[in-house]
Amino acid sequence: MACSTEFIEFVCDVLSPLGEVRSRKMMGDYIIYVNGKNVITACDNTAFVKKLPGIADLMADAESGCPYEGAKEAYILDFQDTQKVMRVIKTLWEDLPFPKSKKK
Secondary structure, three states: OOOOHHHHHHHHHHHHHHOOEEEEEEOOEEEEEEOOEEEEEEEOOEEEEEOOHHHOOOOOOOOEEOOOOOOOOEEEEOOOOHHHHHHHHHHHHHHOOOOOOOOO
């Protein structure tokens, strides 16, 4: 099942205080970028974030799962606690590199 546009708009609205937020549809699911970095993979109306050491303490009580078959296990981000979501995304953003530019 693909993500609904309402869910993607909700996630983008919650993250908007962090800067430029955009989404990109990929085979029914979405990638959500904050200030140019891929911070969330959204599948089946669930937001997944990479399991990185920098957010391990913040996400210690979070569920985890795979966004799609063949993907690495990721934390599931619960948007009911928006303050925690903001802390997780800010920390994650600092740890993640910018995407590599494609050569033509």
